[in-house]
Amino acid sequence: MKKTSLFFLTILLNAPFSFAHDEPWTAARPDGHAPISVMGDHMHTMGEWMVSYRFMTMEMEGLLNGSNDISATDANTTYGYNKMMLPKSMTMDMHMFGAMHAISDKWTLMCMLHYLDNEMTMQGSSMGKMESNGIGDLKIAGLYDLARWDSGRRIHLNIGLSLPTGSIDEKSGNNTLGYGMQLGSGTWDFHPAVTYLAQTENYSYGAQLGGILRIGENDQDYTLGNKFEAGLWGARKITDSLSASAKLDYSNQDEVDGAHKGLTTMQKNMSPGNQATSQGRDITTLGLGLNYYFQDGGLKGHRLAAEWETPLDQKVNGVQLELDSTWTLGWQYAW
Numbered sequence: 001m002k003k004t005s006l007f008f009l010t011i012l013l014n015a016p017f018s019f020a021h022d023e024p025w026t027a028a029r030p031d032g033h034a035p036i037s038v039m040g041d042h043m044h045t046m047g048e049w050m051v052s053y054r055f056m057t058m059e060m061e062g063l064l065n066g067s068n069d070i071s072a073t074d075a076n077t078t079y080g081y082n083k084m085m086l087p088k089s090m091t092m093d094m095h096m097f098g099a100m101h102a103i104s105d106k107w108t109l110m111c112m113l114h115y116l117d118n119e120m121t122m123q124g125s126s127m128g129k130m131e132s133n134g135i136g137d138l139k140i141a142g143l144y145d146l147a148r149w150d151s152g153r154r155i156h157l158n159i160g161l162s163l164p165t166g167s168i169d170e171k172s173g174n175n176t177l178g179y180g181m182q183l184g185s186g187t188w189d190f191h192p193a194v195t196y197l198a199q200t201e202n203y204s205y206g207a208q209l210g211g212i213l214r215i216g217e218n219d220q221d222y223t224l225g226n227k228f229e230a231g232l233w234g235a236r237k238i239t240d241s242l243s244a245s246a247k248l249d250y251s252n253q254d255e256v257d258g259a260h261k262g263l264t265t266m267q268k269n270m271s272p273g274n275q276a277t278s279q280g281r282d283i284t285t286l287g288l289g290l291n292y293y294f295q296d297g298g299l300k301g302h303r304l305a306a307e308w309e310t311p312l313d314q315k316v317n318g319v320q321l322e323l324d325s326t327w328t329l330g331w332q333y334a335w
Contacts, residue, residue, distance in 0.1 A: 025154045025197055027334070030243035030293040031204040031235035034197075036305035036330035037287060038208060038231060038247070040110060040158040041195055043143050044102035050334040054096040060321035061089040067315040072123045075272075075319050082270040084124025087321050090180070093117040094136070100334075108143040114166070118181050120273075132177055136166040137184040141191065152199040158210060160191030168220050169262070176262035178273030179224070186218025193229075204243075205234040221261045225254030225280040233287075241295055245307070247287035253280040255317045278318030285309045285326075303332040 026032055027042055034041035036054060044050060063070050063086065065078075076083040098112040114136030121129050141160030148154035166184020170177045193210025212227040233247035256276035263274045272278035289307035294300050309326040316322075 022150065023152060023199075024148065024150050025152050025199050028293075029199075029204075029237065030239075030241055030291045030303075031199075031237055031245065032293070033291065033303065033305075033332065034206055034208075035233055035235070035245045035247045035287055035289045035307050036291070037249075037289075037307050037309065037326075037328045038206075038233065039112070040141055040143055040160070040193060041206065041208065042197065043108040043145060043154075043156055044100060044334065046102050046105045048102045048334060050098075050100040050332060052096075052098040052100075052330065052332040054094075054098070054328060054330040056092075056094045056096065056326060056328045058092045058094075058326045059089075059324040060091075061324050062322045063087070063319055064314070064316045064322045065319050067313075069322075070319060079272070079319065080269065081272060081319070084122065085271040086123045087271070087273055088121045088123045090118065090120040090321055092119075106145045110139075110141045110143060110160075112139045114138075116166070116183050118183075120181060130172045130177060130181060132167075132170040132181045132183060134167055134170075134183050137162040137189070138165045139163075139191065146194075153197065155194065155196045158191065158193035158195060158208075160193070162189040162191060162212075164188060164218065168218060168260070171262075175267065176260060178263075178271065179222075179256060179260065179276075179279050180273055185214065185224045186220060187223060188215045189213065190215060202237050203234065205232075207232045217258060222256050222258035222276065224256055227251060227253040235289075235291070241293050243291045243293075245287075245289040245291065247289070247307070247309075248312075249285045249287065249309070250283070252282045255280045272319040275318060278316070278320055281314055281316040281320065283314040283323065284312045285323075286312050301334055303330075305330045305332075 072086045095115040100110045102108045116136050117133040139162040144157045146155045168182045168186040190213040195208045197206045208231045214223045217223050229251045231249045235243045235245035237243050256279045267274045287309040291305045294302045307328045
């Protein structure tokens with residue numbers, strides 16, 4: 001994987017940046033969109049539509065206590081968890097269906113629906129796997145153009161709201177599943193963000209600051225932690241259709257406030273996945289991606305993209321699974 005990282009960084013740093021650019025920002029180039037994992041990164045001109053599909057798969061394996069590795073045996077000895085009920089690994093697959101439409105040159109509307117498929121393996125081989133799947137929370141948003149310059153720069157505001165369409169009543173048999181296996185937040189959540197974009201002749205770069213603010217408490221008597229997110233990325237055109245990107249992300253999410261009323265005291269004591277204080281984390285990740293934009297022919301206007309992400313640093317609240325890697329694949333089409 002180190003060789004892959006060096007390959008991407010070599011592409012991006014192959015030539016010096018030139019900040020002189022006398023043309024406005026445009027999406028009609030392979031690096032005209034941010035890396036595929038970034039949401040609400042760009043706007044459209046009045047009347048334009050875009051549809052998209054993303055597939056994200058996230059792998060988690062091994063246990064962390066804060067920022068340090070901890071074995072299942074030590075977690076059992078130190079915190080009294082049932083060793084058989086400690087998580088061993090987890091895979092989360094997410095399908096994201098999106099649409100964007102510009103009702104003016106100042107406003108672009110966006111909506112995104114998620115479908116999740118979660119699978120968790122426990123330390124005890126006889127426990128088998130815990131699973132949950134279904135529709136997640138629906139997100140709607142408006143992107144408002146704050147400013148644009150002829151020098152290839154622009155900035156816009158993201159005002160989003162997620163609706164509690166995802167289930168928070170998922171169970172394995174008669175037992176309520178832990179917080180990470182539920183499909184939604186159960187609350188109406190505010191998603192504010194501001195996004196900055198810039199382009200030169202061969203490069204593009206951008207930054208996004210945002211977060212998730214939970215509104216109220218859900219009907220299971222808890223609220224997921226608020227989240228702060230920051231991202232910085234850069235990309236280089238390799239050809240008129242192909243670009244490579246690198247991205248740094250940082251996020252911080254608080255622990256859960258309250259407790260899921262479907263979880264018994266015994267369940268909470270057996271596994272950290274059922275404890276409110278073992279939710280949320282600080283994490284910094286590196287992402288490397290490729291983007292392909294069809295300039296002509298029958299597929300003109302279509303985009304294909306892939307991005308791999310890995311943690312550079314992570315610190316969890318309590319005891320949690322360690323994030324290993326995330327892959328995001330995507331398709332976009334605008335007309």
